[in-house]
Amino acid sequence: MSLFQHLSLLAVLVLAAGFLSLTEISLAGARKIKLKLLAEAGDERALKVMALQTQSADFFATSQIGLNAIAILGGILGEGALRPFFMEWLSAVYDGPGAENIAFALSFVFVTTLFILFSDLMPKRLAMIAPERIAVAVIHPVLFIIRICRPLSWALNLVANLLFRLFRIETTREDRITFDEISAVVEAGAQAGVLQKQEQHFIENVFELESRSVTSTMTMRDNVVFFNLNESEEGIRQKIASYPLSKFPVCDGVIDRVIGYVDTRDILVRLLNKQSVFQLNESSIRTVLIIPDSLTLSELLDRFRATKETFAVVINEYALVVGVITLSDIMLTVMGNWGSAIEVNNQILQRNDGSWLVDGSTPVADMKRMLDLGSLPEEENYETAAGFMMYMLRKVPKPTDSVEYAGMRFEVVDVDHYRIDQLLVKRVDAIAP
The missing domain is CATH 3.30.465.10 (Uridine Diphospho-n-acetylenolpyruvylglucosamine Reductase; domain 3)
Structure with missing residues (x-):
């Protein structure tokens, strides 16, 4: 064959190896979440990609069979076909005893560089740019190649599975997503400009509700304003005027003896109805939600949702009140430093x-x-x-x-x-x- 024919055949082998490298990286790197979105949009190829990812042994066996076979064939073809041409070109400047070895080295470097650049490096970098889009584009040819190589890939996988079992290696792909991974994606979105910095904080704070306890957000015991059971109407008016709060705990003498709480909206209704006298009794005191200080903010949200309450008293293991917390406190935790970049709730x-x-x-x-x-x-x-x-x-x-x-x-x-x-x-x- 002529030099052109040899180079053409070598180019076909390089492109075939590049295709296998492209599909290998794209199918391995395609994210399940994005594939699900493509499937929901009506692209059935995405479902085939997810199915192949679940049972990927046949594909990887086929890919390795093809890559190794092409690499060996390319080496044989390149060395056998290109060395004579390099010898001929080299003889014009050097015809010593080492000319054959030099020609062999030149043909080896040329073929190796060709395969590394066009069959490995460039296809893999392209696959990493848009793995989902490439994966759905090549899924049909890949499935066809897998069918052709199935007998040989089945035998190779049988041996590989026996070795995995011998060394007790788990081969099932785990698709569990952790908070750290979500946080990394959110941070990447913020850096790319898809999310604003404040939106990034919102998302991270929502996930932190699962790990933060109620004591990290509650109003501390020393700052709790409460009504005594025998509080006078004048005392109630003064506390409402001095402290712009919507809910006040009602205690029997000391804060650790909580009876319930009063919603200032009830007092406002009485004033609008021209009922000037307000007394703390069974009809005006609401049942308060008592929670342990070991609860997380996420668990407290569930309690609020179940009881339809938005106010709770926090106690410790000795039944002593350590603070109070409202739904607004949790929302402020999620919102974070909404108003200013240098101030967090004036703290x-x-x-x-x-x-x-x-x-x-x-x-x-x-x-x-x-x-x-x-x-x-x-x-x-x-x-x-x-x-x-x-x-x-x-x-x-x-x-x-x-x-x-x-x-x-x-x-x-x-x-x-x-x-x-x-x-x-x-x-x-x-x-x-």
Whole structure:
């Protein structure tokens, strides 16, 4: 055969190997979620791709049979056909004893480069750009090739399965999606401009509801405003005027003896009906939802949905009240820093010098996000900025106590009866020597 015929046959082998490489990467990389969307849009080929992914052994066996056979045939053809031509071209400049070896090396490098570039590198890179679109485009030719090679691929898979069982290797593809994978996709969407930064925070915060406890979002015990059972009408008016809250717990003397709660809308209805006298009794006090402090925000949402309530009192294992929480508190957790990029519910404020004032009750998730911290040490042991400091200090804190972590210095600024009210956070490299 002439040089042109040899090169033409070699080109056919390279294209065949490139097709197999293209299909191998696209079928392996096609995401099930996008294939489902294509199937729902009416593309039946997407269903065939998903079926092939579920039982991919035949395809990979066929692909490897084809790739190896083509590579061996291409090597034989290239070495046998191209070496004489390289010898002829080389003889014009060199005709020494090593000319044959040089011609062999040149033909080997030429064929290998040709296969690497056009049968491996470029097809695989193209397949990674749009794996789903390419997978549905090539599925019919792939199924045809699989039928042709089925006897040989069945024998190879039989041997491979025996070896997998011998070494106890699980070969079933797992399509479970984790929160980390969803978070990575959402972050990629934000970087690509598909999602706004605030939308990214919304999605991440929704998934965090499953791991955050109610104590990270509730109003702490010391900040709870409640009515005494024998509260006077004047006292009720003053508290409603001083604290713009929609619901107030009703307690018998102390906060740990909760009886129920009062909705200020009931008081408004009485005023609109010109009933000036309002008393705390069975008719005006509603039954309150009592929940343990071990619940997650996701579990609390289920409780709110089941009971049709939007207000709950949180107690600990000793039946002592540790705080109250409303549906609005959970929504604020999901919305995050909606209003400002430097303020989270007035709990984290950035100063002009770049330092941060952090309220002690700030949830660690919000503190990490605003300070751009990937993680905190052993986060399961605390839920607030104050808890982080107490865990790191390993003692009852006092003003000026500080710790350093991840290039940040956390300093206790204010303590109220052993409780950390406020922290000052600075970057270590920003602190003057």
